[in-house]
Amino acid sequence: MxxxxxxxxxxxxxxxxxxxxxxxxxxxxxxxxxxxxxxxxxxxxxxxxxxxxxxxxxxxxxxxxxxxxxxxxxxxxxxxxxxxxxxxxxxxxxxxxxxxxxxxxxxxxxxxxxxxxxxxxxxxxxxxxxxxxxxxxxxxxxxxxxxxxxxxxxxxxxxxxxxGLRGALARSERHVVKLQAAGKVSAELARTLQDSLLPPMMPRVPGLQAAASYIPAAGGVNVTGDFYDLFLASGSRWCAVLGDVCGHGVEAAQITALARYTVRADAPHHVSPSKVLEQLNQALLAQQVTEQRFLTVVCAIFRPDEKGGFTGMLSTAGHPSALVRRADGTVEPLKTHGTVLGIVEDAGLENVRFDMRPGDTLVLYSDGVTEAHPPTQWDLFGEERLSTLLSGCQGLDAAGIVKRIGDAALEYSQGHMTDDMAILALRVPSL
Structure with missing residues (x-):
C-alpha cells in the first residue's frame, strides 16, 4: 500500500x-x-x-x-x-x-x-x-x-x-581548542554534567522530610562519580540510593548515569535492595568497568508502616555505614557485608532491616564527609565525629541536618576538601 x-x-x-x-x-x-x-x-x-x-x-x-x-x-x-x-x-x-x-x-x-x-x-x-x-x-x-x-x-x-553527554563533551573539546583555555571550559562542563547526574529536586514523600546536598571538592573542575537519588519504586515503596564511582571525568560520569538508571529500572521489581545492587553489579560487569572504575553504593527500600513511621531494608556495597539518628539523640550505624561493585561476579551483598519512628533520621553520605581532613594533617573527620555531630542535631529538620553536616566537614577541612561530598537525609517529623 x-x-x-x-x-x-x-x-x-x-x-x-x-x-x-x-x-x-x-x-x-x-x-x-x-x-x-x-x-x-x-x-x-x-x-x-x-x-x-x-x-x-x-x-x-x-x-x-x-x-x-x-x-x-x-x-x-x-x-x-x-x-x-x-x-x-x-x-x-x-x-x-x-x-x-x-x-x-x-x-x-x-x-x-x-x-x-x-x-x-x-x-x-x-x-x-x-x-x-x-x-x-x-x-x-x-x-x-x-x-x-x-x-x-x-x-x-x-x-x-x-x-547528550557525548555531545556536551564534543562541544567542550572544540571550545577548548578554539579558546585555548581548557581550564575554564572544563569547569563549566563539569558543573553541567555533574548537575545532570543529580535529581533537580527531592520528591515529596508523604510523612517524610527529604533533603540532599552535593558539595564539590575545593578547586575541582572534573566530573566525579558522587550521586544520590530518591524515587517511588512501586506502590507505597520508596528507594533511596547514594553512591560514589572511583575516579573522575566523563567515563566516571557515564558509569554514574548507568548506575542511577539501572537502579531506577530494577527497584520496582524487588523489595530487597541487595537484589537491586546485584543487578547493578551485573550491569557494571557487562559494561566492562575496569578496576579503576569501581562503585561503592548504599541502597535503601522502605515504606510507611501503621505506627506513623517507616520500615525497610538497606544494603551497602563497600560504602560507609548509613546512620540512623533516633529521636532521643542516639545514633546507630547501618552497614552490611558487601564489596564494591563492578569488579567481581559475587559481591557478597546482604540486607539489614531498619525502622524509623517519629523524630528519627536516616543519613546516607559519601566518604568525602568522613575522609575530610585539614590541609596539613591526615586526621580524618571520621564516623565518630559524624555520629557525635548528628547526635547534637536536636530540633533540626532534614535540610538543617544536611547543612550542619556539610558545614562541619568544610570547617574541619578548613575549606580544602580533597573529595566531593554527597549527603542525603530522610527524617520522620516528630509528632
Missing part, C-alpha cells in the same frame, strides 16, 4: 540534531548495547534496538538479539519500520499484536523481523528533538506491562543522556 512519510521526519532542526550525534553508520558500542540489553532483560523482549532516524533510514546503533550484522544490514528504510511513528508523535508506541494493529501491520519490518509485538520510546537530543527510539520486540503477540513501559521510559532517558 502507498505510504506517506510524516513531515516531522524532514524537520531541519531534527535532522541537524541527528547528524550532530556522529552515530550514524558507526559500529556497535558497549554503552548503547548495555542499555538495549537491559531493556530486553527487564521486559523479557527477544530483541532490542537503539535507533537513530534521518530522512531516509532507521539506523540500528544497537541491535540486541540480531547476531553480528554488517553495517549495511543494520538499518531499514524509514517507511518500513515503526520508528517514524515515534518521531511523528513524540510519544511511546506500544503494540501488542503487530499483525493486527493498523498502525504497523503493513510495515515491511513486521514481516522481515517476524514481529509479533513491539514497544518503543522516543530518544531525544539536547533540545528535545526526537532522534529515534529505544524499542523491544517479541516474535509473538503479548501484553506489555506498566513496569515494561516504565522501564523503557527510564532507559530511553538514559540513552538520551548518553547522547
Amino acid at each position: 502507498a505510504f506517506e512519510i510524516p513531515s516531522a521526519i524532514f524537520d531541519p532542526k531534527r535532522l541537524t540534531a541527528v547528524w550532530a550525534t556522529g552515530l550514524l553508520d558507526t559500529e556497535p558500542e558497549p554503552s548503547f548495547d548495555e542499555f538495549a540489553g537491559l531493556a530486553a532483560r527487564v521486559t523479557g523482549g527477544q530483541r532490542a534496538f537503539v535507533t537513530l532516524v534521518d530522512d531516509q533510514r532507521s539506523f540500528w546503533k544497537s541491535a540486541i538479539g540480531m547476531g553480528e550484522l554488517p553495517l549495511a544490514a543494520r538499518q531499514n528504510a524509514v517507511q518500513d519500520g515503526p520508528s517514524h511513528i515515534l518521531i511523528a508523535t513524540n510519544a511511546p508506541l506500544i503494540v501488542e499484536d503487530a499483525v493486527a494493529d493498523p498502525r504497523v501491520c503493513d510495515l515491511a519490518v513486521v514481516k522481515r523481523l517476524g514481529m509479533g509485538a513491539w514497544a518503543g520510546y522516543p530518544i531525544h537530543g539536547p533540545n528535545g528533538e526526537v532522534l529515534g527510539g529505544l524499542c523491544v520486540v517479541d516474535s509473538a503477540s503479548r501484553v506489555w506491562s506498566d513496569a515494561d513501559v516504565q522501564t523503557l521510559a527510564t532507559l530511553a532517558r538514559a540513552v538520551s543522556s548518553e547522547i
Whole structure:
C-alpha cells in the first residue's frame, strides 16, 4: 500500500540534531548495547534496538538479539519500520499484536523481523528533538506491562543522556581548542554534567522530610562519580540510593548515569535492595568497568508502616555505614557485608532491616564527609565525629541536618576538601 512519510521526519532542526550525534553508520558500542540489553532483560523482549532516524533510514546503533550484522544490514528504510511513528508523535508506541494493529501491520519490518509485538520510546537530543527510539520486540503477540513501559521510559532517558553527554563533551573539546583555555571550559562542563547526574529536586514523600546536598571538592573542575537519588519504586515503596564511582571525568560520569538508571529500572521489581545492587553489579560487569572504575553504593527500600513511621531494608556495597539518628539523640550505624561493585561476579551483598519512628533520621553520605581532613594533617573527620555531630542535631529538620553536616566537614577541612561530598537525609517529623 502507498505510504506517506510524516513531515516531522524532514524537520531541519531534527535532522541537524541527528547528524550532530556522529552515530550514524558507526559500529556497535558497549554503552548503547548495555542499555538495549537491559531493556530486553527487564521486559523479557527477544530483541532490542537503539535507533537513530534521518530522512531516509532507521539506523540500528544497537541491535540486541540480531547476531553480528554488517553495517549495511543494520538499518531499514524509514517507511518500513515503526520508528517514524515515534518521531511523528513524540510519544511511546506500544503494540501488542503487530499483525493486527493498523498502525504497523503493513510495515515491511513486521514481516522481515517476524514481529509479533513491539514497544518503543522516543530518544531525544539536547533540545528535545526526537532522534529515534529505544524499542523491544517479541516474535509473538503479548501484553506489555506498566513496569515494561516504565522501564523503557527510564532507559530511553538514559540513552538520551548518553547522547547528550557525548555531545556536551564534543562541544567542550572544540571550545577548548578554539579558546585555548581548557581550564575554564572544563569547569563549566563539569558543573553541567555533574548537575545532570543529580535529581533537580527531592520528591515529596508523604510523612517524610527529604533533603540532599552535593558539595564539590575545593578547586575541582572534573566530573566525579558522587550521586544520590530518591524515587517511588512501586506502590507505597520508596528507594533511596547514594553512591560514589572511583575516579573522575566523563567515563566516571557515564558509569554514574548507568548506575542511577539501572537502579531506577530494577527497584520496582524487588523489595530487597541487595537484589537491586546485584543487578547493578551485573550491569557494571557487562559494561566492562575496569578496576579503576569501581562503585561503592548504599541502597535503601522502605515504606510507611501503621505506627506513623517507616520500615525497610538497606544494603551497602563497600560504602560507609548509613546512620540512623533516633529521636532521643542516639545514633546507630547501618552497614552490611558487601564489596564494591563492578569488579567481581559475587559481591557478597546482604540486607539489614531498619525502622524509623517519629523524630528519627536516616543519613546516607559519601566518604568525602568522613575522609575530610585539614590541609596539613591526615586526621580524618571520621564516623565518630559524624555520629557525635548528628547526635547534637536536636530540633533540626532534614535540610538543617544536611547543612550542619556539610558545614562541619568544610570547617574541619578548613575549606580544602580533597573529595566531593554527597549527603542525603530522610527524617520522620516528630509528632
